[in-house]
Amino acid sequence: MIETRPLILITNDDSVQAPGLLRLIDCMPQNVDIIAVAPAEPHSGQSSAITVGAPLRIKALPDYGNARMFAVTGTPVDCVKIAMHAIVPRKPDLVLAGINHGSNSGCNVVYSGTMGAVLEGCTEGIASCGFSLLHHSWQADFTMGMPFISEMVKKLIKDGLPEGVCLNVNIPARVEPKGIRVCRAAKGYWTDEYEKYSDPSGNPFYWLTGRFVNSEPNATDTDEYWLSQEYISVVPVACDMTAAQPIDFLAKRFDK
Amino acid sequence: MIETRPLILITNDDSVQAPGLLRLIDCMPQNVDIIAVAPAEPHSGQSSAITVGAPLRIKALPDYGNARMFAVTGTPVDCVKIAMHAIVPRKPDLVLAGINHGSNSGCNVVYSGTMGAVLEGCTEGIASCGFSLLHHSWQADFTMGMPFISEMVKKLIKDGLPEGVCLNVNIPARVEPKGIRVCRAAKGYWTDEYEKYSDPSGNPFYWLTGRFVNSEPNATDTDEYWLSQEYISVVPVACDMTAAQPIDFLAKRFDK
Numbered sequence: 394m395i396e397t398r399p400l401i402l403i404t405n406d407d408s409v410q411a412p413g414l415l416r417l418i419d420c421m422p423q424n425v426d427i428i429a430v431a432p433a434e435p436h437s438g439q440s441s442a443i444t445v446g447a448p449l450r451i452k453a454l455p456d457y458g459n460a461r462m463f464a465v466t467g468t469p470v471d472c473v474k475i476a477m478h479a480i481v482p483r484k485p486d487l488v489l490a491g492i493n494h495g496s497n498s499g500c501n502v503v504y505s506g507t508m509g510a511v512l513e514g515c516t517e518g519i520a521s522c523g524f525s526l527l528h529h530s531w532q533a534d535f536t537m538g539m540p541f542i543s544e545m546v547k548k549l550i551k552d553g554l555p556e557g558v559c560l561n562v563n564i565p566a567r568v569e570p571k572g573i574r575v576c577r578a579a580k581g582y583w584t585d586e587y588e589k590y591s592d593p594s595g596n597p598f599y600w601l602t603g604r605f606v607n608s609e610p611n612a613t614d615t616d617e618y619w620l621s622q623e624y625i626s627v628v629p630v631a632c633d634m635t636a637a638q639p640i641d642f643l644a645k646r647f648d649k
Numbered sequence: 650m651i652e653t654r655p656l657i658l659i660t661n662d663d664s665v666q667a668p669g670l671l672r673l674i675d676c677m678p679q680n681v682d683i684i685a686v687a688p689a690e691p692h693s694g695q696s697s698a699i700t701v702g703a704p705l706r707i708k709a710l711p712d713y714g715n716a717r718m719f720a721v722t723g724t725p726v727d728c729v730k731i732a733m734h735a736i737v738p739r740k741p742d743l744v745l746a747g748i749n750h751g752s753n754s755g756c757n758v759v760y761s762g763t764m765g766a767v768l769e770g771c772t773e774g775i776a777s778c779g780f781s782l783l784h785h786s787w788q789a790d791f792t793m794g795m796p797f798i799s800e801m802v803k804k805l806i807k808d809g810l811p812e813g814v815c816l817n818v819n820i821p822a823r824v825e826p827k828g829i830r831v832c833r834a835a836k837g838y839w840t841d842e843y844e845k846y847s848d849p850s851g852n853p854f855y856w857l858t859g860r861f862v863n864s865e866p867n868a869t870d871t872d873e874y875w876l877s878q879e880y881i882s883v884v885p886v887a888c889d890m891t892a893a894q895p896i897d898f899l900a901k902r903f904d905k
Contacts, residue, residue, distance in 0.1 A: 437701050437702075438698060438699040438700070438701040439696075439698045440695075440696035440697035440698045440699075440726075440765065441696035441697070441759045441760050442694060442695045442696045442698040442760070443694040443696075443760050443857060444694070444857060445693050445694040445857060446693075448846070448854040448855060448856050449843075449854065449855045449856075449857075450852070450853075450854050450855070451853070451855070470696075470760070471857075474839075474842050474843075474857075475842075475843060475855060477842075478842050478843045478855075479843065479845070479855065500772055500888075500889075502890055503697045503768060503772070503888075503890065504697050504698070504699050504726070509696065512759060516756055516759070516838050517838060518838075545903060548902060548903065552902065554899075555895050555898070555899075557836075557892075558892045558895055560899075572904070572905045573903050573904055573905050574900070574904055575896055575899045575900040575902075575903050575904055576896065577889075577891040577893060577896060578889060578890070578891045580813075580889060582772050582773060582774075583730075586730050586731075586733075586734050587705075587730075587731060587734050587735065589735070590704070596706070597706075597707070598704040598705065598706050599704060599705045599706070599707070599731060599734075599735065600704050600705070601699060601700060601701060601705075601727075601730075627899065627903050628891055629891065629892040629893075629895050629896060629899055630890045630891065630892060631887075631890055631891070631892035632756075632759075633756075633833075633834060633836060634758055634759065634834070634886045634887055634890065635833040635834045635884055635885065635886065635887070636813075636814045636885040636886060636887035637833060637885075639811050639814055639885050640831055640832065640833060640885060642811070643810075643811075643816075643831045643883065643885055644830070644831040646804060646808065646831075647801065647804065647829050647831050647883050648828070648829055648830055648831055649828045649829050
């Protein structure tokens with residue numbers, strides 16, 4: 394009865410070689426089918442980008458444990474789309490992404506390739522969740538967050554998620570998490586974003602850097618707050634980006 | 650008193666060569682300062698992607714009318730970020746993107762580089778709006794929508810937008826628009842997404858194609874509906890992707 398086992402599609406944005414991808418697979422329960430379809434190369438900061446006007450290739454890799462593994466020459470969203478079209482034998486029960494090497498809290502959800510893949514799963518009507526560790530290193534230690542991920546995944550398999558809502562989970566680094574809090578994303582923005590250089594011919598070029606500014610440093614109901622308290626933050630993210638509340642107000646201004 | 654004139658930052662995702670960019674500049678009122686900073690190459694489907702781990706260059710181009718013109722070797726969001734950091738002399742009053750060659754209605758807002766740039770402007774606290782024509786051709790005729798854009802831009806300069814909300818404007822092609830309707834995005838998804846090929850060695854590759862499926866074909870309050878009625882659709886888009894409504898419900902399930 395292999396068709397009745399839950400099928401979990403796993404991806405990330407750090408590439409199929411990333412340790413975080415394997416650690417997420419390690420968190421999966423017994424008695425599920427796992428297919429990992431991840432970018433052949435790192436694609437951080439790719440948001441919901443799709444490959445337009447260029448071909449994609451799929452490469453089957455050796456299994457990792459009981460997970461079937463595939464590399465795709467595209468973005469995280471490409472991975473989900475082509476997995477759904479050409480790889481999975483049936484509609485997955487979950488789309489999971491991560492564990493990302495680095496934070497996707499606050500406004501970073503907008504730029505995140507991890508969360509781009511999760512939004513794609515949600516758009517396709519599948520319960521979807523992204524996991525990120527607040528540590529960029531390839532050698533980051535994921536172990537302290539993994540029992541929490543395992544427990545969340547079991548609940549996601551059992552209960553799913555409300556329609557049109559996916560989850561952005563961030564995990565504090567280098568500590569035993571004190572617990573889990575479902576909360577909202579802190580409002581914020583990036584500043585001091587570029588380092589300026591001169592090339593050998595004296596022509597300038599710029600390199601992205603910068604620091605995140607939390608616009609709500611005193612709020613106690615945001616992901617930034619709970620992460621600072623060493624909790625895992627879980628932010629429900631809307632797949633539909635419409636801001637419904639101001640429609641009537643703006644209709645008075647613009648309708649004609 | 651040049652500092653007191655409204656400053657409008659314009660970008661797009663079709664590149665600085667795109668006719669739609671010039672037509673958007675043509676819609677600007679007198680007595681404003683215009684700086685256009687657009688990708689050097691086309692970047693459709695780039696969403697809110699940012700260039701990580703590679704340099705960006707800025708190239709000044711000849712003015713177009715009274716607009717200063719710059720090309721950037723990156724994505725639409727890169728253009729807004731680096732314009733704010735290294736090009737604009739003061740904080741812009743508006744960030745506008747387009748006119749896009751092709752629709753960004755329904756769920757396409759998620760993949761849109763045009764709307765990625767607009768969300769970036771919104772995140773930086775600037776009233777921001779994207780304009781798209783439902784026609785992909787480089788030779789598309791933008792003229793019938795332009796008086797509507799001009800009028801909207803005047804209102805945006807005068808009144809701004811509610812905090813955290815930007816606009817996704819789509820314009821029907823090949824018709825005189827009957828009017829403007831502020832509305833919500835139709836829920837939907839893409840299907841039949843890839844064409845499969847064999848390369849000369851017999852190895853498969855895939856190319857993105859597909860068709861948009863409107864999940865709400867009978868709804869009369871969506872952008873897809875109003876566009877089908879030959880109206881311009883204006884969808885308010887939330888810069889904060891948090892789905893606030895299910896936080897309490899999900900906290901009961903996941904908090905610990």
